[in-house]
Amino acid sequence: MTLQQNLKLDDVSLANYLEKQILGFKGPLTSNKFSDGQSNPTYLITAASGKYVLRRKPPGDLLKSAHAVDREFKVISALYKTNVPVAKAYHLCEDESVIGSMFYIMEFVDARIFWDPTLPKLNNLQRNAVYDEMNRVLTALHSVDIDSVGLSDYGRPGNYFQRQVSRWSKQYRDSETETIPEMDALISWLPKNLPVDDGRVTISHGDFRLDNMLFAKDSEKVLALVDWELSTLGHPFADLAYQCMQLRMQHGGLLSGLGGINRIELGIPTEEEYVAKYCQRMGIDNIPHWNFYLAFSFFRLASILQGVKKRSLIGNSSNKNAQQMAEQIKPLVKLAIKLIE
Numbered sequence: 605m606t607l608q609q610n611l612k613l614d615d616v617s618l619a620n621y622l623e624k625q626i627l628g629f630k631g632p633l634t635s636n637k638f639s640d641g642q643s644n645p646t647y648l649i650t651a652a653s654g655k656y657v658l659r660r661k662p663p664g665d666l667l668k669s670a671h672a673v674d675r676e677f678k679v680i681s682a683l684y685k686t687n688v689p690v691a692k693a694y695h696l697c698e699d700e701s702v703i704g705s706m707f708y709i710m711e712f713v714d715a716r717i718f719w720d721p722t723l724p725k726l727n728n729l730q731r732n733a734v735y736d737e738m739n740r741v742l743t744a745l746h747s748v749d750i751d752s753v754g755l756s757d758y759g760r761p762g763n764y765f766q767r768q769v770s771r772w773s774k775q776y777r778d779s780e781t782e783t784i785p786e787m788d789a790l791i792s793w794l795p796k797n798l799p800v801d802d803g804r805v806t807i808s809h810g811d812f813r814l815d816n817m818l819f820a821k822d823s824e825k826v827l828a829l830v831d832w833e834l835s836t837l838g839h840p841f842a843d844l845a846y847q848c849m850q851l852r853m854q855h856g857g858l859l860s861g862l863g864g865i866n867r868i869e870l871g872i873p874t875e876e877e878y879v880a881k882y883c884q885r886m887g888i889d890n891i892p893h894w895n896f897y898l899a900f901s902f903f904r905l906a907s908i909l910q911g912v913k914k915r916s917l918i919g920n921s922s923n924k925n926a927q928q929m930a931e932q933i934k935p936l937v938k939l940a941i942k943l944i945e
Contacts, residue, residue, distance in 0.1 A: 611637060611645050611663070613703055619651065621702050625695045626709065629653050643833055643912075644673055648712065655714075657691070660707035674698065675758075676832040677708040679807065682753040687744040691818075691828045713828045715818035721851060721862050721872075728871025733824035735873050736881070738817065741826050742847070743885040746806040746840040755807060759837025763801040764808070765900060768838070769794045772907040779914035786937040790903045793944055799893040804841075810834025812843040813850050834908075844882055845897035848875050849905070852898075852939065858925055859932050895943045902940035906933045 619631030633651035635658065649656040659673055677696040684690055692711040700706060723731045750756050760767060773791045809816075811834050818828040852875070853861030867874055873881070883890060891897070913930030 613647065613658075618649075618703060621697070622651075622695070622709065625697070629656075629694075644676075644831075649709070655712035656694070657710050657712050658707055659710070660703060661705040663704050672833060673706055673708055675835065677710075679755065679758065679832050679835050680710065682755050683745075683748065683807075686748050686753060688748060689741065689826050689828050691830065713818045714821070715827045716821050717815055717818060719815050719860075721814050721860060722855065722865055722870060723872075730824055731871045732873065734814075734819070735878065737819075737824050737826050738814065738847070739878060739881050739885065741817065741829055742812060742843060743882060745809060745812075745829070746843070746886065748807055750805070750807060750837065755837070758807065758835075759805075763798065764805075764837075764839040764842065765798055765896075766795070766801075768842070768904065769798070769900065772904050776907040776910050779911045781910070781914060781917065784934060784937060786934070786941050787903075787906065790899070790937060790940055790944075794896075794900060794903060797896055797944070799896055804839055805837055806840045808836055808838030808840065808842050810836065810838075810843070810846075812847050840886070841891055841897050842901070844879065844891070845894070846901045846904070848878065849898050849901035851875065851878075854935070857932075858929050899940045899943040902936045902943070906936040906940070909933050909936070 613635040615633050615635050616631075618635065619633045622629045622633070623631055629651060630653040631651055633649055635647045635649055638646045638648065643662075644659050645662055647658040647660075649658050659676065661673055674696060677693050680690040681693045684692055691713050694709045694711070696706075696708040697703075698706050718734065723734055726734065748755075750758065773794075776787065776791070809829065809832065811831055812829075816829060816831045817826045818830060819825065820827055850859070851862045853859060854863040855861055855865050862872065865872075879891060879894075909930055910933055912926050913933065916926035916930060
């Protein structure tokens, strides 16, 4: 049986199950898998009672701790009544016999997604407003009182970057398919240059970027921040650097950034302006060790894409563009090396 066959849902049995689990849910339903998304297969569920979204673990052999849809469900449930915009979570199913893997159901948010960071269909004022709104959402996330929302156990204690460097180095080695000298150099350099732990602990989204935000169709307001698979308790500067890292990447292609783009002409803030606005909102003066955080972000994304590449090679990827995304690994690593030379 192929991966795509494994990803097909039994709409009749799923409807019967959900009618018993979600108040007000009514079948019949039809399921359609979204073509976008790299890790956890995601479906639009159209039922008699309305539209919903289903996210599941992919079938097959998976890297340990990856595809944790139960963690996604936990964090968006906790954040739903905070200032962080998230979709409403309805039900988590841990019984793999229902569709073949763990999954959860959340509300469908009718919104728009911006795939191109240059925002070509908007004017300069709108572009500036979009980036300012992303900045606002990021600071709202990093301002959440983790104890009051029940997420004090959402991550491990200790130095976040130390743990993350160790984790992603291991993940990379577990899915390594060829020798990349620059990656070996990063794996050696990062643990030797860790900033002193400053004690900052916030919810870290882990994949904070433009196309993981659902914007209102008639304004620049974010209605929901999505794709929480990599979220944990961590250091706030990781999310900020990750977003700025992506905006440094070359424009165009599957992982498009703002590299080589004149932001001033488009009304998009520079990296310095964006970081300064974040600092202002968070009440801090500046961010030391910025190059480390950026280099770590490039390393981490390259490690994630290496896992995508490995799943593609063994036929266990849910995205047809997996191999093309994997081709970005070496360029990412080279960008990281430039930051530490």
